Amino acid sequence: MKILGILGSPRPNGNTATLLRHVLEGAAAQGATTTTISANKLTVRACQSCNACKKTGQCVLKDDMQELYGKINEADAVIFASPNYMGGISGNLKPVIDRLYSYISVTETGELRTMIKSPKKVALLITQNAPEEYTHYIEAFTPLRGILHLIFQGNFDTLVELLVAPAMKGPQSVANNAQLLQKANTTGAELVQPK
Numbered sequence: 694m695k696i697l698g699i700l701g702s703p704r705p706n707g708n709t710a711t712l713l714r715h716v717l718e719g720a721a722a723q724g725a726t727t728t729t730i731s732a733n734k735l736t737v738r739a740c741q742s743c744n745a746c747k748k749t750g751q752c753v754l755k756d757d758m759q760e761l762y763g764k765i766n767e768a769d770a771v772i773f774a775s776p777n778y779m780g781g782i783s784g785n786l787k788p789v790i791d792r793l794y795s796y797i798s799v800t801e802t803g804e805l806r807t808m809i810k811s812p813k814k815v816a817l818l819i820t821q822n823a824p825e826e827y828t829h830y831i832e833a834f835t836p837l838r839g840i841l842h843l844i845f846q847g848n849f850d851t852l853v854e855l856l857v858a859p860a861m862k863g864p865q866s867v868a869n870n871a872q873l874l875q876k877a878n879t880t881g882a883e884l885v886q887p888k
């Protein structure tokens with residue numbers, strides 16, 4: 694099983710990177726092959742809303758997203774990991790997520806369908822300063838979880854798995870939270886298990 698982690702934090706050793714690493718280690722311990730891509734190192738332009746992808750299934754923009762599409766297509770599971778920036782995902786990850794639009798087709802009756810060739814497991818990891826009690830922060834990711842589920846699994850019925858690391862007070866907060874690291878390991882192991 695191939696698992697692709699896409700890191701949305703610019704900090705290579707920050708909370709999000711550490712959390713993602715532990716999820717991937719949990720998966721690797723179950724036999725998965727894992728790869729991490731840092732969105733901060735990619736040049737991914739914003740979606741131009743040209744809708745060319747609706748005719749061909751392909752994005753016409755020629756940048757690092759093309760290689761990432763290839764890696765996503767090859768993966769059995771994809772993990773998106775982002776710090777919470779201003780109530781949403783980071784600017785590094787946002788163009789990547791927007792460019793997943795090329796996987797969505799719209800039927801004549803306006804229904805959304807995925808064009809992904811093979812369904813994949815998908816998870817969203819979020820680290821944030823806000824404590825767990827700020828539930829509206831977590832709820833803000835509900836629409837994205839539905840969209841990711843549509844793209845990777847084919848429907849809106851279920852939300853993708855979400856792992857939130859709250860109350861991060863510095864870049865090493867995750868590394869000092871054994872309970873959270875254990876949860877990350879378990880999440881990774883579960884991604885490898887058959888549904």
Ligand SMILES: Cc1cc2nc3c(=O)[nH]c(=O)nc-3n(C[C@H](O)[C@H](O)[C@H](O)COP(=O)(O)O)c2cc1C
Nearest residue numbers: 702707708709776777778779780820821822823861
């Ligand atoms: C530009 C920016 C915006 C942020 N906005 C929020 C926010 O809206 N809510 C929040 O809880 N934390 C916010 N934070 C804090 C980060 O989400 C938190 O520190 C996170 O753990 C950083 O992840 P990293 O260590 O992987 O970089 C923000 C941090 C930055 C730099």
